[in-house]
Amino acid sequence: MEPSKEYLRRKLSEYYDKHSVLAPPRIDQREFGAGSDKKIDFRHLAFRDENTMNTYIRTSVPLYISYSAGYYEFPDKRPMARKNWQSADLIFDLDADEYETSCDHDASMVCDICMSRVTEEAVRLVEDFLIPDFGFSKGEIISVFSGNRGYHLHIRREDAQQLSQQGRKELLDYLSSRGLEPNALGFRMEGHLRGPSTAEKGWGGKIARHLSKLIAGGDAKELAKKAGVGLPSAKRIIANKHEVINGLEQGHWDKVNVRRDSWERAFKHVAASLSVKVDQGVTMDVSRLIRLPTSIHGGTGFVACYIRNLGKFDPLKDPIVLGTSVERVKGLKDMDVRLGDETIEFRAGKEMDLPEYAAYYGCAKGLCVVE
Amino acid sequence: MRITSLARCFRIFDINRLSYCVRYPFSSRTKDMVKLLKFDLESPDPLVVERAKQRVIDGVERNLVEPETQSRNDKILIREMLAFPLAKILASLSGDSFVKRRYARAEANALRRFLEKEPQFASQLSADLGVPITEGFVPFVAYANAAPEQYKLVNAELDSGRVRLRRQETLVEFVAELFRQRIEEDIAKPMKVPKRYTSIAAEIKGEVNRDKAYSSVKEMNLGPVTTSEFPPCITALIELAQSGAPMAHQPRFTLSTFLINANMPIDPIIEIFRPTPNFNENKTRYYIEYSMGKKGSGTKYSAPSCEKMKFYGTCVNPDALCGRIKHPLSYYIVKMRSKKQAGDKSGA
Numbered sequence: 001m002e003p004s005k006e007y008l009r010r011k012l013s014e015y016y017d018k019h020s021v022l023a024p025p026r027i028d029q030r031e032f033g034a035g036s037d038k039k040i041d042f043r044h045l046a047f048r049d050e051n052t053m054n055t056y057i058r059t060s061v062p063l064y065i066s067y068s069a070g071y072y073e074f075p076d077k078r079p080m081a082r083k084n085w086q087s088a089d090l091i092f093d094l095d096a097d098e099y100e101t102s103c104d105h106d107a108s109m110v111c112d113i114c115m116s117r118v119t120e121e122a123v124r125l126v127e128d129f130l131i132p133d134f135g136f137s138k139g140e141i142i143s144v145f146s147g148n149r150g151y152h153l154h155i156r157r158e159d160a161q162q163l164s165q166q167g168r169k170e171l172l173d174y175l176s177s178r179g180l181e182p183n184a185l186g187f188r189m190e191g192h193l194r195g196p197s198t199a200e201k202g203w204g205g206k207i208a209r210h211l212s213k214l215i216a217g218g219d220a221k222e223l224a225k226k227a228g229v230g231l232p233s234a235k236r237i238i239a240n241k242h243e244v245i246n247g248l249e250q251g252h253w254d255k256v257n258v259r260r261d262s263w264e265r266a267f268k269h270v271a272a273s274l275s276v277k278v279d280q281g282v283t284m285d286v287s288r289l290i291r292l293p294t295s296i297h298g299g300t301g302f303v304a305c306y307i308r309n310l311g312k313f314d315p316l317k318d319p320i321v322l323g324t325s326v327e328r329v330k331g332l333k334d335m336d337v338r339l340g341d342e343t344i345e346f347r348a349g350k351e352m353d354l355p356e357y358a359a360y361y362g363c364a365k366g367l368c369v370v371e
Numbered sequence: 372m373r374i375t376s377l378a379r380c381f382r383i384f385d386i387n388r389l390s391y392c393v394r395y396p397f398s399s400r401t402k403d404m405v406k407l408l409k410f411d412l413e414s415p416d417p418l419v420v421e422r423a424k425q426r427v428i429d430g431v432e433r434n435l436v437e438p439e440t441q442s443r444n445d446k447i448l449i450r451e452m453l454a455f456p457l458a459k460i461l462a463s464l465s466g467d468s469f470v471k472r473r474y475a476r477a478e479a480n481a482l483r484r485f486l487e488k489e490p491q492f493a494s495q496l497s498a499d500l501g502v503p504i505t506e507g508f509v510p511f512v513a514y515a516n517a518a519p520e521q522y523k524l525v526n527a528e529l530d531s532g533r534v535r536l537r538r539q540e541t542l543v544e545f546v547a548e549l550f551r552q553r554i555e556e557d558i559a560k561p562m563k564v565p566k567r568y569t570s571i572a573a574e575i576k577g578e579v580n581r582d583k584a585y586s587s588v589k590e591m592n593l594g595p596v597t598t599s600e601f602p603p604c605i606t607a608l609i610e611l612a613q614s615g616a617p618m619a620h621q622p623r624f625t626l627s628t629f630l631i632n633a634n635m636p637i638d639p640i641i642e643i644f645r646p647t648p649n650f651n652e653n654k655t656r657y658y659i660e661y662s663m664g665k666k667g668s669g670t671k672y673s674a675p676s677c678e679k680m681k682f683y684g685t686c687v688n689p690d691a692l693c694g695r696i697k698h699p700l701s702y703y704i705v706k707m708r709s710k711k712q713a714g715d716k717s718g719a
């Protein structure tokens with residue numbers, strides 16, 4: 001029986017012998033990191049071009065390879081200060097274990113429920129924020145599968161690369177609606193209660209439009225729950241829904257007798273439900289190393305592939321790249337895992353024949369060993 | 372003097388133009404004028420050097436650079452205008468991050484005060500600082516990088532990558548922050564200048580009174596302010612702030628207005644609030660400057676009276692003296708007076 005790690009590296013070596021990893025743009029200004037015991041055992045690596053990078057990968061066969069979002073004058077110098085940082089791509093990292101879902105497996109695993117939750121969040125980030133508010137085009141938002149349980153969005157537009165850490169923090173606060181102030185968005189008494197209209201740009205309009213949609217639904221209970229207002233207020237709003245919706249279109253917020261603080265509460269409640277959650281550290285840290293797109297994630301055997309259409313991506317099927325030749329394995333744990341079009345039933349002590357990609361996945365996750 | 376003769380022969384230095392250049396020493400108009408004057412770093416006017424040095428020291432110690440803009444004398448205005456680039460050089464050469472940071476902030480404060488009176492220049496000045504504003508819109512990257520604390524991106528009208536600056540105050544704050552960052556960047560870079568400036572910068576480093584500027588409350592030289600003579604209600608509020616407990620608006624307002632009116636300098640006041648949860652130095656500074664009338668409407672707020680304090684429930688442990696006064700500040704004044712008298716007697 002071959003120890004698992006050696007098996008994994010042998011499989012990756014076979015893969016990298018036949019396939020090349022794509023160089024990220026401006027490869028000569030990037031720092032690289034590689035690891036097999038940990039995600040990163042070595043960093044401060046640098047490559048002149050795609051060839052030297054692939055030669056390195058073929059000779060040392062790391063389980064994980066990552067590269068810097070940042071651009072440096074001297075990417076291999078150390079300590080960090082001597083690299084002379086120039087700028088950095090804007091990165092968003094979404095990870096399945098960040099979201100509450102109904103699934104009950106342990107944190108190292110994923111399933112369709114948590115993966116569709118993170119996919120949905122990534123789609124909202126793109127469609128509700130990055131495109132309309134920040135003005136990035138679809139082509140400028142490069143979606144990459146992380147190789148395990150999430151996504152990395154890379155934005156390499158020149159102006160975005162110039163965002164300072166403080167600037168990146170402002171972006172994150174925008175996405176999470178942290179620091180949102182109803183007063184700053186135009187809530188004020190001017191004879192009557194004025195606030196943002198549905199046509200307004202930014203968060204004000206987003207919230208007004210969403211509230212107006214909830215009200216148009218006509219369900220007081222639903223409104224009370226989703227907008228965080230009391231049921232009596234919600235009933236009053238629904239009873240006068242046309243006036244209220246008309247009012248919101250013009251930024252008049254007191255078409256019914258609902259107190260200002262209730263509206264402000266609804267405002268914050270709706271904002272929280274519309275905001276998106278991304279890993280703050282990855283976006284803020286302009287020297288962070290991120291999984292190299294088109295390399296293999298050693299913990300799954302999946303390729304960190306570029307994704308054309310996020311909404312249609314199947315994270316348990318599309319990134320399968322290892323072969324289908326049969327391997328005999330022995331189960332270590334009881335677990336059902338969907339991979340591609342089949343569900344593999346790992347059972348402790350049970351021997352079975354699996355396609356290479358499934359044997360790799362099982363070994364890497366500690367669900368089986370290769371005989 | 373070289374400067375005057377130049378000024379005389381060109382006759383281009385209209386006083387109003389010059390005053391503009393002094394108020395906005397980074398504007399492209401000023402840069403053109405400085406170029407025209409061919410300021411020579413090798414043999415500078417000693418008065419310009421002296422003024423530049425003072426500008427840095429005032430900035431660090433008092434958060435105030437007070438450029439001379441009112442003069443009708445072109446010589447004085449030109450000297451003031453040239454003092455700015457030299458002050459930056461000196462701040463940079465000091466190699467002291469405390470001096471650099473404080474100086475940059477003081478320059479930005481001066482800019483803010485001018486712009487609040489004449490916001491019509493803000494747009495042009497933003498462009499001079501490298502961020503053109505088109506029909507009231509700023510690219511979001513520029514905005515996010517210099518978003519003033521009280522006008523966060525999350526509260527901005529962001530659409531298709533642009534932020535709409537609807538209110539003049541937002542624009543003014545934005546330009547001031549842009550300017551502050553620009554100075555910090557400029558003075559972070561190493562500069563090649565004649566040796567003499569290095570020694571002047573070292574003098575600044577030595578002369579700056581850090582106590583006056585800041586450090587912790589305990590090490591603070593509060594000048595005329597003596598915390599031991601504060602009324603019991605204020606002492607309780609200071610203890611509350613120092614304990615790290617959250618403070619509601621009213622106690623916060625009471626404490627800061629009292630301290631302001633007792634003439635405590637702004638930095639120690641900020642230090643008192645430092646242990647409070649979610650403390651944010653910029654926000655606190657803004658808030659205090661606002662209460663001082665330096666920001667916003669310009670009204671200086673007075674501290675609440677004993678009657679109001681009782682109403683809000685912030686009057687605690689009143690003592691005998693409290694029975695004779697109607698305002699916490701009177702308590703302090705009476706105490707200070709009797710202390711001084713006692714001191715005079717014992718000294719005599």
Ligand code: SF4
Pocket residue numbers: 602603604605676677680681685686687688689690693694697698699702
């Ligand atoms: S009487 Fe005035 S000074 Fe005395 S404790 Fe009350 S509020 Fe403070």
Ligand SMILES: [Zn+2]
Pocket residue numbers: 101103104105109110111112113114115
């Ligand atoms: Zn799951």
